[in-house]
Amino acid sequence: MPGIELHSGWLDDVAAIAISGGSPITLAVCQDLHGVQQAREWLQSAIPSLTEAHVNEVPASSLQARLQTHPSLECRTVWCVYDAAEGSSEELQARWRELNLLRDWLTDTLRSHEPRASLVFLTTVTRMPEISRHAPDLLAVAQVITVSEDSFAVDPSDTSMVDSFRRGCIELEARYGMSTSELVRRLLDREPTGVPEPDLSRWRSLSEALREVLE
Incomplete structure (x- = not known):
């Protein structure tokens, strides 16, 4: 699968998926922490301009409490976890292991909100190996989008x-x-796939991330 380019991976993709009502959890993989800050600012302005949606920023440590206590809003809420890639290896490990255990709770809670809410974790390319080791279950159900120049x-x-991303493909x-x-x-030959959005978008992202494994 050399040279495959299946997903543009820009911030407008992140915004579109966050407000689409499909996958409730998205990982936006930025080049570095500066890119995270740019993504944070862009999503704050872009999402409300695309639809009637509100962006709430929240640190990972407060995510569960905020989702439990936050009242229903008249418009869709996108929760943005801005510190998902920050801290030492020990801090990152503890954070993502806890998030991994919360996978089903997070998914169910986001889908139970009316209107439905979604969650965007802002991460970096360099922290993704650590994140995948500590949160394989969460990554198996999340939409992963690269928003850096290096896919x-x-x-x-x-x-x-590899196992974490393969689980998503197997499903x-x-x-x-x-x-x-x-x-x-089929995508490269521009043939119909029969796969509806947002599953097609998620599957494309998984296949792109696994491109060196699937070659």
Whole structure:
């Protein structure tokens, strides 16, 4: 699968998915912490301009409490976790292990909000290997979008990360009766896939991240 380019991976993609009502959890993978800050500022202005939606920024440590106590709003809420990639390796490990345990609770809670809420974690390319090791279950259900110039790819030697992303593909393969390689072939040949959005968007992102593994 050399040279595959399946997902543009810009901030407008993050905003569109966050407000689409599809995948409730998105990881926006930025080049560095400066890119995280730019994404943070851009989402604050872009999302309300696209639809009737409100962006609430929240540190990871307060996420569960805020989701539990936040009253229903008249418009869709996008929760932006701005410090998801900050801190030492020990802090990152503790943060993402806790988030991993909260996967089902986060998904159910976001979908139960009326109107539905969504969650965007702002991360960086350099912290993704650590994040994937400590939160494989969360990444298996999340939409991962690269918003840096260097498209994020899973290191084939990082077995825990490969397994995490493969789990997401396996789920979609079973749902639509098609392998990931076949999906990529159809996309490259501009053939119909029969996969609706947002599953198609999520599957494209997973396949792009696994491109060095699937070659």
